[in-house]
Amino acid sequence: MAEHLLELRNVSQVYRSGDREFLALKDVSLALDEGEFLVLLGPSGCGKSTLLRIATGLQRPTSGEVLYRGEPVRGVNPRATIVFQTFALFPWLTVLENVEVALAARDVPPAERRRRALEILDRVGLDGFEGGLSPGALRRDAPKSGVCPGHGGGAGAFMLG
Template identity: 45%
Template sequence: MNAKISFRDIVKTYPMKDGVFTALDHVSLDIADREFVTVVGPSGCGKSTLMSMAAGLTEPTSGEVLVDGAPVAGPGPDRGVIFQQYALFPWLSVRKNVEFGLKLMNLPQDERRKRAEHAIELVGLSDFADALPKTLSGGMKQRCAIARAYAVDPQVLLMDEPFGALDALTRVQLQDQLLDTWSREQRTVMFITHDVDEAVYLARRVIVMAARPGRVQQIVEVDLPYPRTEEMRLSPEFARIRNEVWHGVYHQPKAA
């Protein structure tokens, strides 16, 4: 497996009044090029911290994070980051929001428009390109945030609970939208979630994290073909994998 992202013996600690809190304890993990991986685990297991390190927003106390074999030294356009909060500029249209990162890259206006239009089309917002965020639903705002990340043409998408604040129906619809976009673009995706069904539905592998201290508890292979379908959610094989992940998350042995 050619690793796109590598976490090598990651330790993250924070000083406390009565000692040191270990958020991540010797975590090692490889994510392959073009692989879709979900990371699930109880609150406080360090999954968002791990993603933040891949984004270059947080540094490990020890160990290293590599992208394409090179140490991560900070944020970069090769990694697009999408959070639960949309973080859109309310005074800019969908198109202008999507073009924002391209403007920072000093691309010519024609090139910015071309790439933004492509990204907006990918997420199905072409009819709303001139709309302001206040006129959009929550799901549409998140699609705009995804388009903005896609527009800068990152090799890696890092997604931290991007659908967590959405209603159940919109969440399912955006899962399908994301997989459809991923199937066409084939980027490497690291997707953080609390939702076991979501973790299984999206991923080729589910990384189950344990808490206190944060560590990799289990890696579950999802041997289901793409494209994923609603019928697949109801299949015995999906139920078997879901139950395995559920048990891994909610019935964890204590750390030694």
């Protein structure tokens, strides 16, 4: 059988609260290959976020399997991530430090971290914001300078090959 980048097999998710049950996902199967782009559409509460959490390994489904390159996903998949609609930035860190955190998690040494974080900010047009600016101030000030980090809903998930 061909190996997919990401595969969900018969994934179901039931949420229980006391003796009430809510079926969020029922028998979902899908396969994603490298270079593919998938969009999930649906009204709120239909299970999009649940599916993202399960696909990235943040949450274990009630039943079914998640495979990454043919291997079952145990715990969070280090090759996957989610960008939340709240941006989920650490408000006590500056914009630059927020970028550096992701590199620190991968044991990149401090000097290298700073260099690469500056490069990334530069590439997305946020150079000049790398000073002591907090994410809150960025959200307020960025639209004025023509940089818009985006507003409104939805979460995106990214699978790296």
